[in-house]
Amino acid sequence: MTTNGDLLGRYGHALLGVFGTPALVVDRGEGCYVWDVDGKRYLDLLAGIAVNALGHNHPELVGAVSKQVGEVVHVSNFFTTRAQIGLAEALLRAAGAPDGSRVFFTNSGTESMEAAIKLARRTGRPGLIAAHGAFHGRSTGALALTAKAAYREPFEPLLPGVTHIPYGDPAALAAALTPEVGAVVLEPIQGEAGVIEPPPGYLQRVRELTRDAGVLMIVDEVQTGIGRTGDWFAFEGAGIVPDAITIAKGLGGGVPIGALMTFGPEVSGLLQPGMHGTTFGGNPLACAAGLAVMATITRDGLLEHSARVGEEFADAVRALDHPLISGVRGRGLLRGITLTEPVAPTAAARAREAGFIVNPVAPDVLRLAPPLIITGAELTTFVDALPGLLDAATS
Structure with a gap:
């Protein structure tokens, strides 16, 4: 044995x-x-x-994945599938996204954050603001936003222009919003830092400050999304509409999948054909899993x-x-x-x-x-x- x-x-x-x-x-x-x-x-x-x-x-997830394996597993990004379109539509509905919002599928939370970084840099302002205690991934771009020194230091120098500020401190954010900043990236609850919630009203104030400064507000929902906090996405509890969110973890119920969701036509238009891509992102197997997860959460x-x-x-x-x-x-x-x-x-x-x-x-x-x-x-x-x-x- x-x-x-x-x-x-x-x-x-x-x-x-x-x-x-x-x-x-x-x-x-x-x-x-x-x-x-x-x-x-x-x-x-x-x-x-x-x-x-x-x-x-879970029988719904097992059934959906088994059925999809028997039909088609991969088609490349030259084509699309019913599952890919259906899951994107389901995510937009769940987020209450306004017209002109869009979804880009990835394979992980880290890849979703890399897409978000490229979205932010399309504003023409390369600066990024993240929080002390943040965890956004371990690829070199996402790692630049991640705050933990033990993760960062062996691989420096990383992506330049990233400023880390105290989490939950609107005054610190206001002071850091220089003309070079293109986006603020925050978790609605910091998971890896110890499940830390910001003070009441913080996310609303971040939304006000970023809107006034013409800066993207990108919310990392990789850990908090897909029902984890009692809403589809944790930002909903603040009553705000961010400019973009990153999604992964619970979406596939164990099958690797992630997504970047952009809110509104102006933000969605920042990434044009040829500017980003992925071989496996949005494959029908992972999207079928995501549809089964979302349908089961709703039904039950x-x-x-x-x-x-x-x-x-x-x-x-x-x-x-x-x-x-x-x-x-x-x-x-x-x-x-x-x-x-x-x-x-x-x-x-x-x-x-x-x-x-x-x-x-x-x-x-x-x-x-x-x-x-x-x-x-x-x-x-x-x-x-x-x-x-x-x-x-x-x-």
Whole structure:
């Protein structure tokens, strides 16, 4: 019998070591659970980092992908398909996009951000503003916007003209909006920084400042989009219309796909034929998956479900009144449990031993981004276990 240890040894000899050694080898999944090759079951409270929106082995997603494989998988960007057109239309409807808005499909969130950077540079002003704590991807363009020094420094010099400002500080943004700036790129909730929400009114003020300055407002919805926060997109909660958004992660339910959505004809017209492209972006297989995800979210009321069970979960964690828990951040089913001591990595390891997958996104923050189909009862099993896991992390 092949074990986790056997396979991880082979992994170390075959895979480039950019991820270190994985924690386990996942063999299969069903609903909100996965099993490793040793047969141990885990409640997946991370969903592939906010990717597996419908959990694992969902019949609608499996059926849609299987059907598409039997028809056509790839056609190149010389042609289009029903699935590609249908998914673009569904995304525009979900975002409430005005007439003249458009979608460009990619294969990942990073590729979506690269497209957004090219869109911004088409304004004729090369400067970009991003936030401290931001994570926008690891390709060289997206990395220039990403703030973490450990990610950036080995690859500098990066794309010039990027200014990082404090997140949630409108005055700092106003001071940074020079005539050279073409776009401001922000996450509506900073995921990799520890599930950090901006102060009330911040996104509205960013929209006012960028509009007054004639600067694009680009919202990175890669982690927060597709129902993760209880709305299709997190920017909706602010009542604003950005100039563009980037999408990925949950859109394909695990099948790689991303998108750049531009709002209105003026912004959509910045990228003309021949200015950008991709071989695999918008392929019929990925678009069929995206259609199945969006249709299932709508049919099963998963937006409302995410908002409700996410808030119930946050209330239950706060009600534990555990000395190591200082609060719960986030919205919907994107949550960060903040701790009073930097024990998140150890707590996550204890959780995995107990059959729960969570992410120590910061030394003092446990991030949860479970499938949107997760039930309150399933979340309760983790809440009930959490005090013991935290106690074990400090013993």
